[in-house]
Amino acid sequence: MTRIRQAIAFGRPIGRRSRKKRSLKARLLKALTSWNRHQVSRIVGMTLLIWVLGAVGLLAVEGKTNPDFASFPEALWSVWILLFSGPDEPPGTWAGRLIVMLLQGVGVGLVGLFTASVASILIERYLRRREVDSTAMDNHIVLCNWATRGSELIRQVHSRIVTDWRPIVIIHDQPDEIELPDKADETAFTDVYIVKGDPTSEVALRRAGVARAYSVVVLVDSREGKHADGKTILTCVSIRNICKGDDQPNVVAECLNPGNRIHLRKAGADEVVSAHDIGLRLLARASLFHGMIRVYQELLTVRKDNNELYVVPVPEALVGKGFEELSVLFARTARGDPRGCVLIGVQREEEMMINPIGEEAGPTRADDLLVVLSRKHPKLEDLFPA
Structure with missing residues (x-):
């Protein structure tokens, strides 16, 4: 899953300011949520x-003269009926009548509270709906199919x-x-919408x-079983x-069977991820070189002050230079400039060359991509102006 997230590149910011101001709908939803969490109990x-208390009180004042309150079980039954429908006959004592009056008033109030709670739950569910008929946005991310692991991808x-x-x-x-999760509890789930359909x-x-x-992520639909890759294709x-x-x-497509990678690429997927295949490779690396799992977790987790791998175009000023020369230039920028990054490799069309030796990569070309390690998405044009 983290590899799928890593495959999604990021572009220009949109709508950041609107997140800071809570809308009236968000405030109302938070109030209703707080109400419903405690009101039912x-x-x-x-x-x-x-x-x-009503049963005890009426048993004490009416138990000797009224058969409806002659015993505690009878009193419980009679008070329950009295709370929501009223007595068939008035009590024989003034104390009993006063208790019945109080119970009747409390019963009406409890019915009103219950009705209000049910109404607020229905309103809350309506406000929580993220389903939309269509979207007019652009440069967004589309997530096809759903699984519980999709929540972590969104985070x-x-x-x-x-x-x-x-x-x-x-x-x-x-x-x-x-x-x-509720948008008021986790801001990561702001600007998440649902379109119903296959x-x-x-x-x-x-x-x-x-x-x-901007990107489309196709998750494996586990409901399809062994035919899940067919639906992805x-x-x-x-x-x-x-x-x-x-x-x-x-x-970016997730595949169940690594053998279907080539079919997914032919179907139009730019990048194919097999969580099962990657998991086995990580287990193999960890069995040979202890501690490697932690390294991969750090690289693939978005966190403050964390370095991440990025694939970026070659700036015009670096076209024609060899990997060794580029490594020296990148190392110099990484020392004193917080925007600096470390060069890891070169991607040329379908070939990925990580830490190439000697003239293995040759001079960089205008359509090459550089693999760099950086704290933030690097802007190489600013670091190496033409």
Whole structure:
């Protein structure tokens, strides 16, 4: 899952200022949530207390003369009926009548509180709905299919240290299955929306604005069992049928069977991640070189003051230079400039060269990509102006 998050690049920031100011809807939702967390238990506790006290009181003043309150069980039954429907016959004593009057008033109040609580729960559920018919946004992230691990993906993409905030649109055919934390409790789940539909359907993809998206992440639909990769392939094909031209979203697909990587690439996935395959590789590395799991976790976790790996274009000023010369230049910037970064490797088309030796990589080309380690998304044009 963290590898999928790592594959999503970040662009220009949007909507950061709006997050700082809570809307009236958010404040109302928080108030209703606080009410509902405690009100039901209060109503139940108050009802039990009034029920028992009323039974004891009427047993004491009416027990000798009124058969409805002759014993404690009879008194409990009679008080329960009295609270919500009223007595069939008035008590014989003035003390009993006073108690009945109080119980009747309390019963009306409890019914009102219960009705108000049910209404507020319904309103809260309505305000919590994130389902939308369609989206008009752009440069957002589309998440196809849903699984509980999707919540962690959202937390990573919407981490507080990420300066380039992008809305997330989830496409799922069962929106009620998606349980997200409250936006007031976790700000990472702000700007998260749900479009109901099957992600293999072009209609649902268009409603989610896939053609205008920055990235599309296709999760494995575990409900499909061993045929889950087939649905992922169909989803990628549908996405590519919609997205035409040069400005297309980056499609990151999760696969269940590593053997289906080539089929997913042919279907239009730019990057394919197999959590099972990566997990086995990490286990193998950890068995040979102790402590490596911690290293990978640090690299793949978005956290303050954490270094991360980025793949960025080669600036014009560095085109034609060899990897050894570039490594020296990057090392100099990393010493005194907080924007500095460490050069790790070079990606040339489909070939990834990590720490190439000698002239293995050759001179850098204009269409190459550099793999760097940095605290923030590096802007190499500022570090190495033309």
